[in-house]
Amino acid sequence: MLKVALIGSTGAVGQEFVVALDKHPWFNLTHIVSSERSAGKKYVDAIRDPQSGILKWHNREQIPEYVRDKTISKFDDINPKDFDLIFTALESDDAQIIEPKLAAHVPVISTAAAFRYENDVPILIPGINDDHTDLLKKQQEERQWKGFIAPMPNCTTTGLAITLKPLIDSFGVKSVFMTSMQALSGAGRSPGVIALDILDNVIPYIPKEEEKVQIETKKILGKYDNESKEISVNDVKVSCTCTRxxxxxxxxxxxxxxxxxxxxxxxxxKKMMEFSDNVSIKRLPTAPREYIVVNDDPTRPQPRVDREINDGMTTVVGRLRKDSVFDNGIKYVLLTHNEKMGSAKGAVLLAELFKTKKII
Known part of the structure; x- marks a missing residue:
């Protein structure tokens, strides 16, 4: 068992982490870390509203027993050298400061965007660009770190990159146009009046989201050059509109x-299903039985029906059909679980990949 810590444990993503690590066969979550406001409290008390007493627990699963009474630590009270791996679920501004301090001593898997666009930092999706992990060695050498920072992609990028990979490998891709319809949980969990903005509504703008998807997709699907130790981004053109x-x-x-x-x-x-059947990470503990499911029912995928397939780790494709604008055009609808494969549970899957590659 590898000893791991979680920084940012009480928010929506942190809660997904504690669920994903419950009874994990390889990772033992020994320390949970949060703000000074929560430090010293039991986990179950830290996520309780101090005025109403209501638990601010957002997951469909119950709070795992192993973490309910675990005491939350302050960041300054832990020694990064005591861990084999640290997961972080931080806002980007905090990650910019905290993650390098950790990476100097120990590998860090992050859900933040803070370091995604650095030249020596790969954006990894297990089974999609596993060879990019070699860039982590360059990161360690150049920054003189014993560890590294390995960020997850933006959750909107995840499903897109997964479904494009078999198309690029089999047919080549020139351009991609995507419109997203993104879940509320991707914006954090806002109680009360703020949530009323989305009722009976579609919000046609998510700050910085489109730029993230466009940059990250090209980097994830790029080629890693062993000689130059650099990723050459894919020349596919990506344009998107992201809505809530x-x-x-x-x-x-x-x-x-x-x-x-x-x-x-x-x-x-056929190519999507072949890719799903032969994906490199199938034997990892958190890997889904099907990496991609292609549904022939024209009414699918639907979030309420399909998001929990294989515990939220499967990307579901439907309405696959010929496009009439491009000479060589295909169009489809995809669904991915933004808080599982697109976030915490995808990060745990990445950690499993690192363990099999002996990176951790």
């Missing part, structure tokens, strides 16, 4: 793809 909709969990995306070689819906489905 009144759905609790699960990001839906409508995707239009211009391929280099002709691709009909049946051949695309």
């Amino acid at each position: 909709v009144p759905v609790s969990d699960g990001h839906t995306e409508v995707v239009f793809v211009e391929t280099i070689e002709n691709a009909d819906p049946s051949s695309v489905k």
